[in-house]
Amino acid sequence: MTLVAIGPVTKDLVIIGEEKSYKVGGATYYQSFVFDEFYPDYLAIVNCSDSKLVSEFPDSDKVRVILKDDTHYFINRYPFDDNLNVREQSSNFANIPILRSDLEDILPEEIDGFVLNPLNRYDFPIETVEYLKSFDVPIFMSVQGxxxxxxxxxxxxxxxxxxxxxxxxxxxxxxDAIFLDESELSIIGDEFDVDEMVITNGSYGSRIISDGEVKIDAVKCDDVVDTTGCGDTYMAAYISQKLLSKSIENAGNFASAIACDKIKNYGPYSIKK
Known part of the structure; x- marks a missing residue:
């Protein structure tokens, strides 16, 4: 059985104060490092125009590329180098949808679940989402895109x-579960037919709404270096632990700890750091 994470890989410019760096990015990219450590039976499917980006993943053999005519490009600017919770973003808003026909020949035969990571509203047309729902396996979805x-x-x-x-x-x-932050919740509300809503709030922790509400404290991080991809890391850690332990509280606490480990270093999560 395989966990399948789907979404764009990106070319990113990260600006912290006066320092600039170019990176590979995208939610599926950041999540692949977490899955590689804690749920190694996974497959990452990405859409882009540059297949060379796959070389930056932790295991390129576990990546499938849907070649398109563009690649998502993001600029992540952190204007205050002493407060990395504040981020200004811009994007080229690439219109490169993932279609059912793109997926039919590359999905594994046995699937544990899908992790859907749209970066804008073009990425997953409703027809594609309905096709993935037809597999009748858990679907975990990021809302922000x-x-x-x-x-x-x-x-x-x-x-x-x-x-x-x-x-x-x-x-x-x-x-089965949607992932969003408090500002996004204020836009869409909470009246959706989903089993779980995982709502993050940066250094203030997170809360998970299912049959009731479980509050998860943020793990205190005194040495914040790079918050880019922190939410994606939390999401992947939560999903990994939830599939293994079936416990919302265990999954939330585990995700909080892994997210803290990630932001202490530049780049994606790595247990080797």
């Missing part, structure tokens, strides 16, 4: 704002 829309154009990119999405109710219906 569906809410991203272009705002002010800056050169070839657009600043990002979050807005509700008309198809969101249909897309989320029947999904």
């Amino acid at each position: 569906f809410l991203r829309v272009g705002d002010v154009q800056v050169n070839e990119n657009y600043t990002i704002k979050l807005d509700d999405f008309d198809d969101l109710t249909s897309i989320l219906s029947g999904v």
